[in-house]
Amino acid sequence: MSVVVDAERRFDPHVPVLIVGAGACGLVAALAACDAGAEVLVVERDATPAGSTALSSGFIPAAPTRFQRAKGVVDSAAQLAADVQRKNHGEADPRVVDAVCRASGPALEWLADRHGIEFVLLEGFLYPGHSALRMHAVPGKTGAALMAALQRACAAAGVDVLTSGCVTTLYADAARRVRGVELERPDRAIEAVGCDALVLACSGFGGNPEMVRQHIPEIASALYFGHVGNQGDAVRWGTALGAAVKDLTAYQGHGSVATPHGILITWALVMEGGIQVNAHGQRFSNEHAGYSEQCLPVLEQPGGVAWTVYDERRHRLGLEFEDYRQAHSLGAIRRGETVAALAAACGLPAATLETTLAEVERCAAGETRDPFGRDFTARPKLAPPYHGVKVTGALFHTQGGLVIDERACVLDARGLPLPNLFAGGGAARGLSGAHVWGYLSGNGLLSAVVLGRLAGESAANLAR
Numbered sequence: 001m002s003v004v005v006d007a008e009r010r011f012d013p014h015v016p017v018l019i020v021g022a023g024a025c026g027l028v029a030a031l032a033a034c035d036a037g038a039e040v041l042v043v044e045r046d047a048t049p050a051g052s053t054a055l056s057s058g059f060i061p062a063a064p065t066r067f068q069r070a071k072g073v074v075d076s077a078a079q080l081a082a083d084v085q086r087k088n089h090g091e092a093d094p095r096v097v098d099a100v101c102r103a104s105g106p107a108l109e110w111l112a113d114r115h116g117i118e119f120v121l122l123e124g125f126l127y128p129g130h131s132a133l134r135m136h137a138v139p140g141k142t143g144a145a146l147m148a149a150l151q152r153a154c155a156a157a158g159v160d161v162l163t164s165g166c167v168t169t170l171y172a173d174a175a176r177r178v179r180g181v182e183l184e185r186p187d188r189a190i191e192a193v194g195c196d197a198l199v200l201a202c203s204g205f206g207g208n209p210e211m212v213r214q215h216i217p218e219i220a221s222a223l224y225f226g227h228v229g230n231q232g233d234a235v236r237w238g239t240a241l242g243a244a245v246k247d248l249t250a251y252q253g254h255g256s257v258a259t260p261h262g263i264l265i266t267w268a269l270v271m272e273g274g275i276q277v278n279a280h281g282q283r284f285s286n287e288h289a290g291y292s293e294q295c296l297p298v299l300e301q302p303g304g305v306a307w308t309v310y311d312e313r314r315h316r317l318g319l320e321f322e323d324y325r326q327a328h329s330l331g332a333i334r335r336g337e338t339v340a341a342l343a344a345a346c347g348l349p350a351a352t353l354e355t356t357l358a359e360v361e362r363c364a365a366g367e368t369r370d371p372f373g374r375d376f377t378a379r380p381k382l383a384p385p386y387h388g389v390k391v392t393g394a395l396f397h398t399q400g401g402l403v404i405d406e407r408a409c410v411l412d413a414r415g416l417p418l419p420n421l422f423a424g425g426g427a428a429r430g431l432s433g434a435h436v437w438g439y440l441s442g443n444g445l446l447s448a449v450v451l452g453r454l455a456g457e458s459a460a461n462l463a464r
């Protein structure tokens, strides 16, 4: 991955807007650029566009939306921004957070109204840190369904997506204006495409173990659960062009990946009253702090695993989610009519698990306070039969990246925009500050979708 300074090279073909990466950010950017009247080409390294987006749950926070209003939910962009900034302790760029949150509702309504992508509001429980019901998903409620909807929309809009093309080299002039790229085909053939504006939508560096070790050693030995093709190319090209990068220590982790099955277990189980215990049957954290930061305490437990323990009521909630159903059908979910029976099914010490659950019950009844600070009083207490699933902690995606402004234009160290370079999604500095605990649920797709739209519009405006 390199940048070559060469003002003389001629590119044929040439497109006004070139987008690297066909995940949510790249496809949304393409739709936005197309709507703004620009001819656009998306280049994707894989044979089939998928990215981390297809692996994700596909839940996008946005406010206010008509999907919320239809369900009587009162919310605002300012309230969403306040939640984002509360979670990251004010570490993200407030101008970008405000711009993204302001544009979030209009972005989903535009995708629905203009591009026929239907959204539903997820009801029934709040994700950690959110003060209103604002998670939206396509009806299939998976990232794969979101990708399928975006691909259909791109096809209908006439967007060209060139697959099996890994962009390797950016060509720029001395003023740091990107003039074109080289891409490598699976047979090693090299092709080149020129552009007036370039959108980097090729995500972060979660798939690059060396960069993860360098920037986020605390999670370097954990399972990487995101897209392996995300190799940090945006950060490397941007840095070579003199762009500023920030918050490279930030990431979305998760404390609930079924092991050894490798299936995401919805955090709704825990938000609604489930707990996590270690191999000794003991709790070890406030599980409500957030699923991202929960990856670390889980990994610190014996064997790097924990058991999420819940009951039939929460199990039925889990069955609303495709990945949970899959985990269930593969036998990852254990069941017991009593605590002792569940302990036997999970290989946990029955006496300790009984003590742990009795303690939780006292907390739920308000008789004692949780030593980890969790409030158990707001949800119905756990009741037999019980369920349990063995989970581990994982790295989902990195959150640091290229510093951008409110229009997704990439900035240099002095805060000046590069002439024609834009970034969004995992390629850009995210909304989570510098730490794992700064990730508010949904920050990933919020910046992929919304910054994708802003980047596509900005690139098209420049290219016209």
Ligand SMILES: Cc1cc2nc3c(=O)[nH]c(=O)nc-3n(C[C@H](O)[C@H](O)[C@H](O)COP(=O)(O)OP(=O)(O)OC[C@H]3O[C@@H](n4cnc5c(N)ncnc54)[C@H](O)[C@@H]3O)c2cc1C
Pocket: 020, 021, 022, 023, 024, 025, 026, 043, 044, 045, 046, 049, 050, 051, 052, 053, 054, 055, 056, 057, 058, 059, 060, 061, 165, 166, 167, 168, 201, 202, 203, 204, 225, 226, 227, 229, 230, 231, 233, 252, 264, 396, 397, 424, 425, 426, 427, 441, 442, 443, 444, 445, 446, 448
């Ligand atoms: C299991 C899981 C669950 C998640 N659930 C959620 C959720 O519910 N809500 C949420 O907000 N976030 C979630 N996330 C995070 C979310 O998936 C990401 O933040 C988001 O998908 C990033 O979108 P993107 O378009 O930037 O990147 P991606 O979707 O990863 O797309 C990047 C694309 O760029 C391509 N690419 C990379 N380098 C090159 C190159 N050199 N040349 C050409 N192409 C290249 C890649 O192949 C890839 O297709 C989840 C993540 C995981 C792993």
